[in-house]
Amino acid sequence: MNGFSSGVGFEYRRSDRAEGFNWHFVEMPYGCIRFHRAHFLDVFVKNLPESVAHFGKRLASYNQVRDGIQLEFSDGTSAICDLLVGCDGIKSTVRKQMLNSTGRIELEEHIEPRWSGSIAYRGLIPVAKLPEGQHRALQYPVMYCGKDKHVVVYSISKGTVVNVVAFASDSDKENTxxxxxxxxxxxxEEMQECFAGWEPEVSVLLDRIESPTKWGIHHLAPLPLYVTGRVALLGDAAHAMTPHLGSGAGQAIEDAYILAKVLGAATLNTLDAALEAYETTRLPMANHVLRASAVAGKMFEFNNELGERYQVLGPAIGAQWNYLDETTPEGESMRAVERMREALNKRKLSDSSTLSSRNGLLRNGHERRALLAIMLLLASLAAVFTVGHAIDVVPNVTVSGPTRPPTLTPFAYAFPNCKSGPLKDNAVCDRSKDPVTRAEALIQLWTVPELIANSVHQAPGVSRLGIPPYQWWSEASHGISWTGPGVIFAPDGDFSYATSFPSPINLGASFDDPLVFQVGTVISTEGRAFNSAQRAGLDYFAPNINPWRDPRWGRGQETPGESALHSANYVYQLVNGFQGGIDPSPYIKVIATCKHYAAYDLDQVGDVIQRNFSAEVTTQEFAEYYLPPFQTCVRDAKVKSVMCAYNAVNGVPACSDPYILQTVLRDYYGFPDDGYVVSDCDAVQSIYENHKFVNSYQAAAAVALNAGTDLNCGSIYGLFLQQALDQNLTATANIQKALVRQYASLVRLGYFDPPELQPYRQFTFADVGTPAAEKMAYDVAVEGMVLLKNDGTLPLKKSLKKMALIGPWAQATEQMQGNYYGTAPFLISPQMGAVTAGFNVTFVEGTGIQDGDTSSFSDALEAAAQADVIVFAGGIDNDVEAEGLDRTDISWPGAQLQLIQKLASVGKPFVVVQFGAGQVDDSWLLKSKDVNAILWAGYPGQSGGTAVADVLTGKVAPAGRLPLMQYPADYVNQVSMLDMNLRPNKTSGNPGRTYQWYTGKPVIDYGFGLHYTTFSLQWQGLPALAYDIQALVAKAHSAAHLDLGSFDTFGVTVRNIGHVTSDFVSLLFVKTTAGPAPHPNKVLIGYSRVHSVNPGAAAIARIGVKLGDIARVDHNGNAWVYPGLYTLSLDVPERLTHSFVLVGHAAQLSDFPAPPASWTVGADKQKHSASKPAAIWDEHTHDEQQVLRELR
Structure with a gap:
């Protein structure tokens, strides 16, 4: 589209002060379409079919007569039409006459527009007039927020012009x-005076506006009707709204789309039914958006009940656009036509007069013509900015399916041609050479501008060399996702969906490593199939492997849980599945990206957000807890991409820290030059803007590149690397090295090689959403279910037929997917699952997730009283926990616990199904005898409703284990989320974090999970009583690394002595007082899941333990095997134990790189003696023999 600009979200800054700061970013995967009025008109004029349009005819009045509607124009002329569509704007003549003609007094307040109490200063700034010709708004829209005022800035006209709208509000004048x-x-001067005292970035913008205009912002009260007779209102005439959601024009376009659809199915005889269907469909949605826009404006100016509570205000702002998730124009049009059909069928009209496109008003089904004609009338709306669903009337825009927001034309994915053209004789096409050499041969041909242009995630390629554009940013946390810009789902048909697995936290709860590998394999297969159709790249920004340190973190759902060992095993299997093996040859399947490196697990605490937070961690805990998953990912799984995090670590932003990116990642872990480091999106920008680590964008680009950030997800490299070169802040060789790493990874993917030689290039849509993949998604959902309480009520008896299904999760569909999801082939809600299972279901929501509404309690209790069994489906969702949204409260939100307590008193069998990743305090539920069972379901994906129903009925048995501890609600008052320390500290009041270090009593312990049957456990042969450290280390030298050497494999006989076939997860922990104090409560060192153990049968769980699993980490980050007494414990709570001793001298397994002096964690914390610890148990210690005698 000519003049088109787009973005993926809104950045929010607090700006009514001398130094502003970013406090939230609202991602908009649907995109923000921004274009000038003239470009908007050009598109429709070009697409308008041949017809007659009359201009300069101002309507004075109309009369509904027998033959139609008589129109009287201000020039004295008249005309008669079959249908009058009033899209004549906020001061609509049609609306005034329509509402007055009803004679209804209550409609008088809707006739005239109302002043919102706000004024807006507006102006355009050519980019060339901006300081140094750049501005952050060229990347995405920016909202500068202050008390009673806000300024919105965004680019239009292909990024050549910046539009500025500065609002000032007085709530006392609203509706005056x-x-x-x-x-x-x-x-x-008037405009500048209004915003005096705001940060310089805003002042500079206002100063660049040459001829500002001042607008009084008006809107309408929500109308109760849009139609009388054959007259309909549309656009601003029906629902003029404030511009705060950028959705006014979008709503008008959707009006036109729906109206065209019903008119295309109507005759003159059925026109009234068509208009009624239009009104019934559009009025509720448009009025919802109208109200939401007003609410959003108050939020931008901190003028609603959320005030300045950034942590909840940001997500609440994002939620104002949630209507985009709930519907699509195509879906609404189908509903409108269906409503029309139902109305006409009630009249018992014949089929020929009901829905005839052949004989209808719009002959030959030309709804498109009607739509374009209506759109021409709408041109006066002149959308400068619109957010919403795209409509299929413009080339280059596609319409989505029901769960896929629309996007622009697919990115032009292509492959270089090594058979002919500029590259055919270049070494990059020589398959006999190694990937780095091939990439070097290519990159040495590039000019500096070409290098810089391709240093960002949306790389334009080098057309003169036949290098096509490439989009590096795609997402696939638990299935191919449209969250990033790299994956393009079709609106329908092939490639309109992909398998949507349960969230990673559910996969973590399964403790099934082979299943993790299988999921990774399916995701990569579907990713390759999308790539074959030029709908996705080959690089995915997944998985998230930050251990879940604090229960408040909103992104824990993206991880397998709180155990570093479990996260390490998870990433090994997932990367193996993604990449098609461990460092496979000749080709990698798709590239995984391990994120967020490192010590990232916080999004917002007050004014502290992930972009300005410095994680203060000790070297000991950095090496012991925060880094092991990354070590496994890079060193062992051979991943080809690592994402550096937003946060700083001990004062140094992660994406600018050569210690983290070079010393640890490349030198210590061995990250090769056919792998690249990518910044989290806009993390390079944050080095300057948020962390204030450097004093310019140029310096931020240079320090990141010099440190080892090869690819900038964002635009800072593209905008400022040339200036950084000019200022001698970096060198061209550094840019070349970064591009060599990127393109060497593409060589590994077969990017330059003949497709016929590559099996992965042969995948098609037939490999997407296969029956096997659907079965796997269901299996993950089932395996991840965790039974937290059961008094025998579950599985439900077959005699229980009438179910009262109550709660805000009962009808969930897209909620089931958590975050970072794509379009699923289907989404089964808990209600649908229960109905399919044969229950007679009565649904009552009862209350929302967190709104505190109790008005429907009586309905819920009435339904419960009439039922055989009560199931409450509740918990938390992405309105409570999400990226950018950490919790401040870990109890049940809103009025849910209150409703649970009332339902428990009804006296019927009562089951609570708890959704969401973050745990909520279940203390009351566990203690209450009237709550019979609790099932944790997390975010169970596309088949979640079926999986829940099958577990409740006993079709399958739950055997998952909780992959994180459930803390008491008061935990949030005991330790700040900013405190990164795991170990308890009496001085600070930190009670310790995770199951390893928490000194309080957990509500539910890590690894807990009940079954429908009973298992007995027994060691398969008595484990050894003593191990010689030196012998173990000597044997470990045959492994790739000492910590990977085998310690022992423990066999456990798992016997089902109950009556239900079930899986069983064996969790093996160790505890010891050997090594540096303090000592952890226990440490997970291995696990194994056995499947489908029948009643009376037994299975052998074999748990392999590596030498590094029993090691302790000293204050310098080095892993040691210490002599001493160790005790194994199996299950939670422990049911099988065994003690042994390690004898000999302590042995060092690793030599962790010493951190730089620049780290802000003080010398007292960082510097400790590196001398070898003395032997605690050696061959000359008499106590050893005594301990052995006691063990025997």
């Missing part, structure tokens, strides 16, 4: 009369 012309010119 505006005493001036609606639009006037004003002086620059």
């Amino acid at each position: 009369c505006y005493g001036d012309e609606w639009v006037t010119s004003c002086s620059k």
Whole structure:
């Protein structure tokens, strides 16, 4: 589209002060379409079919007569039409006459527009007039927020012009009369005075506006009707709204789309039914958006009940666009036509007069013509900015399916041609050479501008060399996702969906490593199939492997849980599945990206957000807890991409820290030059803007590149690397090295090689969403279910037929997917699952997730009283926990616990199904005898409703284990989320974190999970009583690394002595007082899941333990095997134990790189003696023999 600009979200800054700061970012995977009025008109004029349009005809009045509607124009002429569509704007003549003609007094308040109490200063700035010709708004829209004021800035006209709208509000004047012309010119001084004291970034913008205008912002009260007779209202005539959601024009376009659809199915005889269907469909949604826009404006100016509570305000702002998730124009049009059909069928009209496109008003089904004609009338709306669903009337825009927001034309994915053209004789096409050499041969041909242009995630390629554009940013946390810009789902048909697995936290709860590998294999297969159709790249920004340190973190759902060992095993299997093996040859399947490196597990605490937070960690805990998953990912699984995090570590932003990116990642872990480091998106920008680590964008780009950030997800490299070169802040060789790493990884993917030689290039849509993949998604959902309480009520008896299904999760569909999801082939809600299972279901929501509404309690209790069994489906969702949204409260939100307590008193069998990743305090539920069972379901994906129903009925048995501890609600008052220390500290009041270090009593312990049957456990042969450290280390030298050497494999006989076939997860822990104090409560060192153990049968769980699993980490980050007494414990709570001793001298397994002096964690914390610890148990210690005698 000519003049088109787009973005993926809104950045929010607090700006009514001398130094502003970013406090939230609202991602908009649907995109923000921004274009000038003239470009908007050009598109529709070009696509308008041949027809007659009359201009300059101002309507004075109309009369509904027998033959139609008589129109009287202000020039004295008249005309008759079959249908009048009033899209004549906020001061609509049609609306005034329509509402007055009803004679209804209550409609008088809807006739005239109302002043919102806000004024807006508006102006355009050519980019060339901006400081140094750049601005952050060229990347995405920016909202500068202050008390009672806000400024929105975004680019239009292909990024050549910046539009500025500065709002000032007085809530006391809302709905009063505006005493001036609606639009006037004003002086620059008036505008600047209004925003005096705001940060310089805003002042500079306002100063660049040459001729500002001043607008009184008006809107309508929500109308109760859009149609009378054959007259309909559309666009601003029906629902003029404030511009705060950028959705006014979008709503008008959707009006036109729905109206065209029903008119295309109507005859003159059925026109009234068509208009009624239009009104019934559009009025509720448009009024919802109208109200949401008003609410959003108050939020931007901290003028609603959320005030300045950034942590909840940001997500609440994002939620104002949630309507985009709930519906699509295509879906609404189908509903409108169906409503029309139902109305006509009630009249018992014949089929020929009901829905005839052949004989209808719009012959030959030309709804498109009707739509374009209506759109021409709408041109006066002149959308400068619109957010919403795209409509299929413009080339280059596609319409989505029901769960896929629309996007622009697919990115032009292609492959270089090594058979002919500029590259055919270059070494990059020589398959006999190694990937780095091939990439070097290519990159040495590039000019500096070409290098810089391709240093960002949306790389334009080098057309003169036949290098096509490439989008590095795609997402696939638990299935191919449209969250990033790299994956393009089709609106329908092939490639309109992909398998949507349960969230990673559910996969973690399964403790099934082979299943993790299988999931990774399916995701990569579907990713390759999308790539074959030019709908996805080959690089995915997944998985998230930050251990879940604090229960408040909103992104824990993206991880397998709180155990570093479990996270390490998870990433090994997932990367193996993604990449098609461990460092496979000749080709990698798709590239995984291990994120977020490192010590990232916080999004917002007050004014502290992930972009300005410095994680203060000791070297000991850095090496012991925060880094092991990354070590496994890089060193062992051979991943080809690592994402550096937003946060700083001990004062140094992660993406600018050569210690983290070079010393640890490349030198210590061995990350090769056919792998690249990518910044988290806009993390390079944050080095300057948020962390204030450097004093310019140029310096931020240079320090990141010099440290080892090869690819900038964002635009800072592209905008500022040339200036950084000019200022001698970096060197061209550094840019070349970064691009060599990127393109060497593409060589590994077969990017330059003949497709016929590559099996992965042969995948098609037939490999997407296969029956096997659907079965696997269901299996993950089932295996991840955790039974937290059961008094024998579950599985439900077959005699229980009438179910009262109550709660805010009962009808969940897209909620089941958590975050970072794509379009699923289907989504089965808990209600649908229960109905399919044969229950007679009565549904009552009862209350929302967190709104505190109790008005429907009586309905819920009435339904419960009439039922055989009560199932409450509740918990938390992405309105409570999400990226950018950490919790401040870990109890049940809203009025849910209150409703649970009332339902428990009904006296019927009562089951609570708890959804969401983060745990909520279940203390009351566990203690209450009236709550019979609790089932944790997490985010169970596309088949979640079926999986829940099958577990409740006993079709399958739950055997998952909780992959994180459930803390008491008061935990949030005991330790700040900013405190990164795991170990308890009496001085600070930190009670310790995770099951390893928490000194309080957990509500539910890590690894807990009940079954429908009973298992007995027995060691398969008595484990050894003593191990010689030196012998173990000597044997470990045959492994790739000492910590990977085998310690022992423990066999456990798992016997089902109950009556239900079930899986069983064996969790093996160790505890010891050997090594540096303090000592952990226990440490997970291995696990194994056995499947489908029948009643009376037994299975052998074999748990392999590596030498590194029993090691302790010293204050310098080095892993040691210490002599001493160790005790194994199996299951939670422990049911099988065994003690042994390690004898000999302590042995060092690793030599962790010493951190730089620049780290802000003080010398007292960082510097400790590196001397070898003395032997605690050696061959000359008499106590050893005594301990052995006691063990025997």
